[in-house]
Amino acid sequence: MKIDELILHTVSMPLVAPFTTSFGTQTVRTALILELHATAADGAPLVGWAECVADEHPLYSGEFLPAAKIVIIDHLLPRLRDVEVTAETVGHLLRVVVGHRMAKAAVEMAVLDAQLRGQGVSLGSYFGAVVDRVPSGVSVGIQPTTEQLLDVVGGYLDQGYVRIKLKIEPGRDIERVRAVRERFGDDVLLQVDANAAYTLVDAPLLRRLDEFNLLLIEQPLGEEDLRQHAALARQMSTPMCLDESITSAEAAAAAIALGAAAVINIKAGRVGGYLEARRIHDLARANGIAVWCGGMVETGVGRAANAALAALPGFTLPGDISGSDRFYTKDLTEPFVMQDGYIQVPTGPGLGVEPLPDALAEFSIDTTPVVI
Numbered sequence: 001m002k003i004d005e006l007i008l009h010t011v012s013m014p015l016v017a018p019f020t021t022s023f024g025t026q027t028v029r030t031a032l033i034l035e036l037h038a039t040a041a042d043g044a045p046l047v048g049w050a051e052c053v054a055d056e057h058p059l060y061s062g063e064f065l066p067a068a069k070i071v072i073i074d075h076l077l078p079r080l081r082d083v084e085v086t087a088e089t090v091g092h093l094l095r096v097v098v099g100h101r102m103a104k105a106a107v108e109m110a111v112l113d114a115q116l117r118g119q120g121v122s123l124g125s126y127f128g129a130v131v132d133r134v135p136s137g138v139s140v141g142i143q144p145t146t147e148q149l150l151d152v153v154g155g156y157l158d159q160g161y162v163r164i165k166l167k168i169e170p171g172r173d174i175e176r177v178r179a180v181r182e183r184f185g186d187d188v189l190l191q192v193d194a195n196a197a198y199t200l201v202d203a204p205l206l207r208r209l210d211e212f213n214l215l216l217i218e219q220p221l222g223e224e225d226l227r228q229h230a231a232l233a234r235q236m237s238t239p240m241c242l243d244e245s246i247t248s249a250e251a252a253a254a255a256i257a258l259g260a261a262a263v264i265n266i267k268a269g270r271v272g273g274y275l276e277a278r279r280i281h282d283l284a285r286a287n288g289i290a291v292w293c294g295g296m297v298e299t300g301v302g303r304a305a306n307a308a309l310a311a312l313p314g315f316t317l318p319g320d321i322s323g324s325d326r327f328y329t330k331d332l333t334e335p336f337v338m339q340d341g342y343i344q345v346p347t348g349p350g351l352g353v354e355p356l357p358d359a360l361a362e363f364s365i366d367t368t369p370v371v372i
Protein backbone atom coordinates (compact mmCIF):
# COMPACT_ATOMS: atom_id res chain seq x y z
CA MET A 1 0.00 0.00 0.00
CA LYS A 2 0.98 3.65 -0.30
CA ILE A 3 0.13 5.76 2.72
CA ASP A 4 -1.82 8.90 1.80
CA GLU A 5 -2.74 10.43 5.15
CA LEU A 6 -2.55 9.71 8.86
CA ILE A 7 -4.95 11.47 11.20
CA LEU A 8 -3.77 11.57 14.80
CA HIS A 9 -6.71 11.80 17.20
CA THR A 10 -5.80 12.67 20.77
CA VAL A 11 -8.59 11.48 23.04
CA SER A 12 -9.11 12.16 26.72
CA MET A 13 -11.25 9.56 28.47
CA PRO A 14 -12.17 9.73 32.14
CA LEU A 15 -11.59 6.52 34.13
CA VAL A 16 -14.44 5.09 36.19
CA ALA A 17 -12.16 5.22 39.24
CA PRO A 18 -8.62 6.43 40.00
CA PHE A 19 -6.04 3.81 39.02
CA THR A 20 -3.09 3.91 41.42
CA THR A 21 0.18 2.11 40.81
CA SER A 22 3.59 2.45 42.44
CA PHE A 23 4.36 5.29 40.03
CA GLY A 24 1.25 7.41 40.50
CA THR A 25 -2.50 7.77 40.13
CA GLN A 26 -4.32 8.05 36.82
CA THR A 27 -7.85 9.47 36.63
CA VAL A 28 -7.98 10.17 32.89
CA ARG A 29 -6.53 8.23 29.96
CA THR A 30 -5.14 10.48 27.26
CA ALA A 31 -4.43 8.37 24.21
CA LEU A 32 -3.35 8.73 20.61
CA ILE A 33 -5.65 7.03 18.10
CA LEU A 34 -4.30 6.71 14.57
CA GLU A 35 -6.56 6.78 11.50
CA LEU A 36 -4.63 5.72 8.43
CA HIS A 37 -5.75 6.31 4.86
CA ALA A 38 -3.83 4.47 2.17
CA THR A 39 -4.13 3.17 -1.39
CA ALA A 40 -3.70 -0.51 -2.13
CA ALA A 41 -1.55 -1.68 -5.05
CA ASP A 42 -4.76 -2.22 -7.08
CA GLY A 43 -5.87 1.34 -6.35
CA ALA A 44 -8.46 0.42 -3.71
CA PRO A 45 -8.75 2.84 -0.78
CA LEU A 46 -7.71 1.41 2.60
CA VAL A 47 -8.44 2.60 6.13
CA GLY A 48 -6.67 1.36 9.25
CA TRP A 49 -6.95 2.18 12.95
CA ALA A 50 -4.44 1.93 15.78
CA GLU A 51 -3.87 2.97 19.37
CA CYS A 52 -0.56 4.26 20.70
CA VAL A 53 -0.19 3.12 24.32
CA ALA A 54 2.29 5.80 25.39
CA ASP A 55 1.00 7.44 28.55
CA GLU A 56 0.70 11.19 28.87
CA HIS A 57 3.71 11.22 31.24
CA PRO A 58 6.99 9.19 31.12
CA LEU A 59 6.35 7.23 34.31
CA TYR A 60 5.73 3.66 33.14
CA SER A 61 8.43 3.95 30.46
CA GLY A 62 10.54 6.66 28.89
CA GLU A 63 7.97 7.12 26.14
CA PHE A 64 5.11 9.56 26.51
CA LEU A 65 2.33 10.79 24.29
CA PRO A 66 3.58 14.23 23.18
CA ALA A 67 6.93 12.70 22.20
CA ALA A 68 5.23 9.83 20.37
CA LYS A 69 3.19 12.32 18.36
CA ILE A 70 6.33 14.26 17.37
CA VAL A 71 8.20 11.07 16.45
CA ILE A 72 5.32 9.79 14.33
CA ILE A 73 4.88 13.07 12.46
CA ASP A 74 8.49 14.21 12.11
CA HIS A 75 10.47 10.97 12.00
CA LEU A 76 8.33 7.96 11.10
CA LEU A 77 5.86 9.16 8.49
CA PRO A 78 8.50 10.94 6.34
CA ARG A 79 10.23 7.54 5.97
CA LEU A 80 7.05 6.01 4.60
CA ARG A 81 6.43 8.62 1.90
CA ASP A 82 6.17 7.28 -1.66
CA VAL A 83 7.26 3.76 -0.70
CA GLU A 84 5.32 0.51 -0.91
CA VAL A 85 4.46 -0.37 2.67
CA THR A 86 3.23 -3.65 4.15
CA ALA A 87 2.67 -4.60 7.77
CA GLU A 88 5.58 -7.04 7.49
CA THR A 89 8.03 -4.43 6.20
CA VAL A 90 7.06 -1.19 7.92
CA GLY A 91 9.12 -2.04 11.01
CA HIS A 92 12.17 -2.56 8.81
CA LEU A 93 11.58 0.77 7.06
CA LEU A 94 11.48 2.48 10.47
CA ARG A 95 14.40 0.61 12.07
CA VAL A 96 16.74 3.57 11.62
CA VAL A 97 14.77 5.53 14.21
CA VAL A 98 16.13 4.50 17.61
CA GLY A 99 13.68 3.57 20.38
CA HIS A 100 10.15 5.05 20.41
CA ARG A 101 8.73 1.54 20.25
CA MET A 102 5.21 2.58 21.21
CA ALA A 103 5.14 5.15 18.43
CA LYS A 104 6.44 2.61 15.90
CA ALA A 105 4.00 -0.01 17.17
CA ALA A 106 1.07 2.30 16.55
CA VAL A 107 2.13 3.04 12.96
CA GLU A 108 2.67 -0.66 12.25
CA MET A 109 -0.70 -1.49 13.83
CA ALA A 110 -2.49 1.02 11.58
CA VAL A 111 -0.80 -0.44 8.48
CA LEU A 112 -1.62 -3.98 9.63
CA ASP A 113 -5.28 -3.11 10.26
CA ALA A 114 -5.60 -1.40 6.87
CA GLN A 115 -3.93 -4.32 5.10
CA LEU A 116 -6.13 -6.93 6.76
CA ARG A 117 -9.35 -4.96 6.28
CA GLY A 118 -8.44 -4.76 2.60
CA GLN A 119 -7.94 -8.53 2.49
CA GLY A 120 -11.02 -9.32 4.60
CA VAL A 121 -8.83 -11.17 7.11
CA SER A 122 -9.26 -10.87 10.89
CA LEU A 123 -6.27 -10.03 13.07
CA GLY A 124 -6.82 -13.25 15.02
CA SER A 125 -6.67 -15.31 11.84
CA TYR A 126 -3.56 -13.45 10.71
CA PHE A 127 -1.82 -14.12 14.06
CA GLY A 128 -2.82 -17.82 14.11
CA ALA A 129 -5.39 -17.60 16.90
CA VAL A 130 -6.41 -21.00 18.23
CA VAL A 131 -9.34 -19.91 20.40
CA ASP A 132 -12.31 -17.59 19.83
CA ARG A 133 -12.36 -16.16 23.35
CA VAL A 134 -9.67 -15.41 25.95
CA PRO A 135 -9.79 -15.54 29.78
CA SER A 136 -10.21 -12.14 31.37
CA GLY A 137 -7.98 -11.05 34.21
CA VAL A 138 -8.19 -7.73 36.00
CA SER A 139 -5.57 -5.34 37.34
CA VAL A 140 -6.48 -3.86 40.73
CA GLY A 141 -4.94 -0.53 41.64
CA ILE A 142 -3.48 0.28 45.02
CA GLN A 143 -6.36 1.21 47.31
CA PRO A 144 -6.25 3.69 50.21
CA THR A 145 -7.09 1.00 52.77
CA THR A 146 -7.08 -2.78 53.00
CA GLU A 147 -10.85 -2.82 53.50
CA GLN A 148 -11.35 -0.84 50.30
CA LEU A 149 -9.05 -3.26 48.50
CA LEU A 150 -11.11 -6.22 49.71
CA ASP A 151 -14.30 -4.51 48.50
CA VAL A 152 -12.80 -3.86 45.06
CA VAL A 153 -11.43 -7.39 44.71
CA GLY A 154 -14.73 -8.87 45.86
CA GLY A 155 -16.56 -6.81 43.27
CA TYR A 156 -14.33 -8.04 40.44
CA LEU A 157 -14.63 -11.66 41.58
CA ASP A 158 -18.42 -11.25 41.67
CA GLN A 159 -18.24 -9.97 38.08
CA GLY A 160 -16.48 -13.18 37.11
CA TYR A 161 -12.88 -12.13 36.52
CA VAL A 162 -10.78 -15.28 36.44
CA ARG A 163 -7.57 -13.76 37.75
CA ILE A 164 -6.78 -10.91 40.13
CA LYS A 165 -3.60 -8.82 39.78
CA LEU A 166 -2.77 -6.59 42.72
CA LYS A 167 -0.60 -3.55 42.29
CA ILE A 168 1.86 -3.35 45.18
CA GLU A 169 4.46 -0.90 46.45
CA PRO A 170 6.67 -0.72 49.56
CA GLY A 171 4.38 -0.47 52.59
CA ARG A 172 1.36 -1.74 50.68
CA ASP A 173 2.34 -5.26 49.82
CA ILE A 174 2.57 -8.23 52.21
CA GLU A 175 -0.39 -7.39 54.44
CA ARG A 176 -2.58 -6.45 51.44
CA VAL A 177 -1.90 -9.77 49.72
CA ARG A 178 -2.42 -11.65 52.98
CA ALA A 179 -5.79 -9.95 53.51
CA VAL A 180 -6.94 -10.92 50.00
CA ARG A 181 -5.86 -14.54 50.51
CA GLU A 182 -7.55 -14.72 53.93
CA ARG A 183 -10.78 -13.19 52.64
CA PHE A 184 -11.10 -14.98 49.28
CA GLY A 185 -9.17 -18.21 49.84
CA ASP A 186 -6.32 -20.06 48.19
CA ASP A 187 -8.07 -20.96 44.96
CA VAL A 188 -8.30 -17.45 43.53
CA LEU A 189 -5.71 -16.97 40.78
CA LEU A 190 -3.66 -14.14 42.27
CA GLN A 191 -0.55 -12.25 41.18
CA VAL A 192 1.17 -8.97 42.02
CA ASP A 193 2.75 -6.18 39.97
CA ALA A 194 5.24 -3.79 41.55
CA ASN A 195 6.05 -1.67 38.48
CA ALA A 196 9.73 -1.67 39.42
CA ALA A 197 9.14 -0.22 42.91
CA TYR A 198 11.67 -2.38 44.80
CA THR A 199 15.39 -3.08 44.79
CA LEU A 200 17.37 -6.24 45.45
CA VAL A 201 17.81 -4.95 49.02
CA ASP A 202 14.10 -5.76 49.47
CA ALA A 203 14.64 -9.46 48.71
CA PRO A 204 13.92 -10.60 52.32
CA LEU A 205 10.61 -8.76 52.24
CA LEU A 206 9.65 -9.91 48.74
CA ARG A 207 10.45 -13.53 49.72
CA ARG A 208 7.56 -13.30 52.18
CA LEU A 209 5.23 -13.23 49.17
CA ASP A 210 6.12 -16.89 48.61
CA GLU A 211 3.69 -17.94 51.33
CA PHE A 212 0.70 -16.77 49.26
CA ASN A 213 0.99 -19.19 46.32
CA LEU A 214 0.96 -16.42 43.73
CA LEU A 215 0.92 -17.14 40.01
CA LEU A 216 3.83 -14.74 39.59
CA ILE A 217 5.47 -11.55 40.77
CA GLU A 218 5.63 -8.95 38.00
CA GLN A 219 8.56 -6.53 37.55
CA PRO A 220 9.60 -6.04 41.17
CA LEU A 221 12.86 -4.35 40.18
CA GLY A 222 13.95 -1.72 37.68
CA GLU A 223 13.56 -2.00 33.91
CA GLU A 224 17.36 -2.27 33.46
CA ASP A 225 17.83 -4.84 36.24
CA LEU A 226 17.85 -8.16 34.33
CA ARG A 227 20.76 -9.58 36.36
CA GLN A 228 19.17 -8.47 39.61
CA HIS A 229 15.83 -10.02 38.67
CA ALA A 230 17.70 -13.28 38.04
CA ALA A 231 19.35 -13.01 41.48
CA LEU A 232 15.97 -12.35 43.09
CA ALA A 233 14.34 -15.19 41.15
CA ARG A 234 16.87 -17.60 42.66
CA GLN A 235 15.75 -16.50 46.14
CA MET A 236 11.99 -16.84 45.56
CA SER A 237 9.64 -19.70 44.75
CA THR A 238 7.09 -17.32 43.20
CA PRO A 239 7.66 -17.31 39.40
CA MET A 240 9.41 -14.14 38.22
CA CYS A 241 7.55 -12.22 35.50
CA LEU A 242 8.91 -9.26 33.56
CA ASP A 243 6.98 -6.42 31.95
CA GLU A 244 8.92 -3.16 31.55
CA SER A 245 12.23 -4.96 30.99
CA ILE A 246 11.05 -6.87 27.93
CA THR A 247 11.37 -4.26 25.19
CA SER A 248 12.15 -6.64 22.29
CA ALA A 249 12.66 -10.27 21.33
CA GLU A 250 16.36 -9.80 22.06
CA ALA A 251 15.57 -8.55 25.57
CA ALA A 252 13.27 -11.53 26.04
CA ALA A 253 16.02 -13.90 24.91
CA ALA A 254 18.47 -12.28 27.35
CA ALA A 255 15.98 -12.43 30.23
CA ILE A 256 15.23 -16.10 29.55
CA ALA A 257 18.94 -16.98 29.24
CA LEU A 258 19.75 -15.15 32.49
CA GLY A 259 16.88 -16.81 34.38
CA ALA A 260 15.35 -13.37 34.99
CA ALA A 261 11.93 -14.37 33.64
CA ALA A 262 9.93 -17.54 34.13
CA VAL A 263 6.91 -15.71 32.74
CA ILE A 264 6.64 -12.76 30.35
CA ASN A 265 3.94 -10.10 30.20
CA ILE A 266 3.72 -9.27 26.49
CA LYS A 267 2.57 -5.78 25.47
CA ALA A 268 2.75 -5.07 21.76
CA GLY A 269 3.27 -1.32 22.26
CA ARG A 270 6.17 -1.80 24.66
CA VAL A 271 8.05 -4.10 22.25
CA GLY A 272 7.51 -2.12 19.04
CA GLY A 273 4.46 -3.83 17.60
CA TYR A 274 2.23 -6.86 17.33
CA LEU A 275 4.62 -8.64 14.98
CA GLU A 276 7.44 -8.36 17.53
CA ALA A 277 4.96 -9.43 20.21
CA ARG A 278 4.26 -12.60 18.22
CA ARG A 279 8.01 -13.19 17.83
CA ILE A 280 8.38 -12.97 21.62
CA HIS A 281 5.45 -15.38 22.02
CA ASP A 282 7.21 -17.85 19.69
CA LEU A 283 10.57 -17.43 21.44
CA ALA A 284 9.05 -17.91 24.89
CA ARG A 285 7.10 -20.96 23.78
CA ALA A 286 10.25 -22.53 22.36
CA ASN A 287 11.87 -21.99 25.76
CA GLY A 288 8.98 -23.29 27.85
CA ILE A 289 8.24 -19.80 29.17
CA ALA A 290 4.57 -18.89 29.76
CA VAL A 291 3.33 -15.59 28.40
CA TRP A 292 0.23 -13.53 28.99
CA CYS A 293 -1.08 -10.34 27.40
CA GLY A 294 -0.57 -7.19 29.46
CA GLY A 295 -2.66 -4.05 29.24
CA MET A 296 -2.05 -0.33 29.00
CA VAL A 297 -5.58 0.79 29.87
CA GLU A 298 -6.40 0.61 26.18
CA THR A 299 -9.62 1.76 24.58
CA GLY A 300 -11.53 -0.82 22.56
CA VAL A 301 -9.14 -0.19 19.64
CA GLY A 302 -6.12 -1.60 21.47
CA ARG A 303 -8.25 -4.03 23.46
CA ALA A 304 -9.41 -5.68 20.21
CA ALA A 305 -5.82 -6.26 19.09
CA ASN A 306 -4.79 -7.56 22.51
CA ALA A 307 -7.65 -10.07 22.50
CA ALA A 308 -6.51 -11.36 19.09
CA LEU A 309 -2.90 -11.63 20.26
CA ALA A 310 -3.91 -13.42 23.47
CA ALA A 311 -5.63 -16.09 21.36
CA LEU A 312 -2.24 -17.54 20.35
CA PRO A 313 -1.42 -20.92 21.93
CA GLY A 314 1.46 -19.75 24.11
CA PHE A 315 -0.73 -17.29 26.03
CA THR A 316 -1.41 -19.81 28.76
CA LEU A 317 -2.10 -17.35 31.59
CA PRO A 318 -5.06 -14.93 31.81
CA GLY A 319 -4.15 -11.48 30.53
CA ASP A 320 -5.04 -7.97 31.64
CA ILE A 321 -7.84 -7.98 29.07
CA SER A 322 -10.77 -6.74 31.09
CA GLY A 323 -14.17 -5.58 29.95
CA SER A 324 -14.28 -1.97 28.77
CA ASP A 325 -16.24 -1.05 31.91
CA ARG A 326 -13.22 -1.86 34.10
CA PHE A 327 -11.88 1.53 33.07
CA TYR A 328 -14.49 3.36 31.01
CA THR A 329 -18.13 4.32 31.39
CA LYS A 330 -18.16 4.74 27.62
CA ASP A 331 -15.53 3.19 25.36
CA LEU A 332 -14.32 4.53 22.05
CA THR A 333 -15.64 1.41 20.29
CA GLU A 334 -18.52 -0.91 20.99
CA PRO A 335 -17.70 -2.04 24.53
CA PHE A 336 -15.86 -5.27 25.23
CA VAL A 337 -18.04 -7.19 27.67
CA MET A 338 -16.63 -9.98 29.77
CA GLN A 339 -18.90 -13.04 29.65
CA ASP A 340 -18.36 -15.96 32.04
CA GLY A 341 -14.83 -14.74 32.64
CA TYR A 342 -13.93 -14.46 28.94
CA ILE A 343 -13.57 -11.79 26.29
CA GLN A 344 -14.58 -12.70 22.72
CA VAL A 345 -11.89 -12.33 20.08
CA PRO A 346 -13.26 -10.03 17.32
CA THR A 347 -13.87 -11.88 14.04
CA GLY A 348 -14.32 -9.01 11.58
CA PRO A 349 -11.61 -7.92 9.13
CA GLY A 350 -8.55 -6.38 10.72
CA LEU A 351 -9.19 -5.31 14.31
CA GLY A 352 -12.87 -6.15 13.82
CA VAL A 353 -13.80 -2.92 15.62
CA GLU A 354 -13.40 0.78 14.97
CA PRO A 355 -14.03 3.96 16.90
CA LEU A 356 -17.68 5.05 17.00
CA PRO A 357 -17.87 8.49 15.35
CA ASP A 358 -19.85 10.04 18.22
CA ALA A 359 -17.49 8.64 20.84
CA LEU A 360 -14.44 9.81 18.90
CA ALA A 361 -15.99 13.27 18.63
CA GLU A 362 -16.95 13.29 22.31
CA PHE A 363 -13.50 12.35 23.61
CA SER A 364 -11.25 14.06 21.05
CA ILE A 365 -9.21 16.97 22.35
CA ASP A 366 -7.03 17.31 19.26
CA THR A 367 -7.16 16.11 15.66
CA THR A 368 -3.99 16.42 13.61
CA PRO A 369 -4.21 15.30 9.98
CA VAL A 370 -0.87 14.60 8.33
CA VAL A 371 -0.83 14.25 4.57
CA ILE A 372 2.11 12.08 3.56
Ligand SMILES: CSCC[C@@H](NC(=O)CCC(=O)O)C(=O)O
Pocket residue numbers: 019021026060138139193195243294295296297298320321322
Ligand atom coordinates in the same frame (compact mmCIF):
# COMPACT_ATOMS: atom_id res chain seq x y z
C1 LIG B 1 -1.23 2.84 34.14
S1 LIG B 1 -0.54 1.27 34.49
C2 LIG B 1 -0.25 0.58 32.91
C3 LIG B 1 0.77 -0.54 33.06
C4 LIG B 1 0.25 -1.68 33.91
N1 LIG B 1 -0.98 -2.23 33.33
C5 LIG B 1 -1.90 -2.83 34.08
O1 LIG B 1 -1.82 -2.93 35.28
C6 LIG B 1 -3.11 -3.36 33.35
C7 LIG B 1 -3.98 -2.24 32.88
C8 LIG B 1 -5.09 -2.79 31.98
O2 LIG B 1 -5.83 -3.67 32.44
O3 LIG B 1 -5.16 -2.35 30.81
C9 LIG B 1 1.29 -2.78 34.07
O4 LIG B 1 2.38 -2.44 34.54
O5 LIG B 1 1.04 -3.95 33.78
Ligand SMILES: [Mg+2]
Pocket residue numbers: 193195218219243244265294
Ligand atom coordinates in the same frame (compact mmCIF):
# COMPACT_ATOMS: atom_id res chain seq x y z
MG1 LIG C 1 3.11 -4.47 34.71
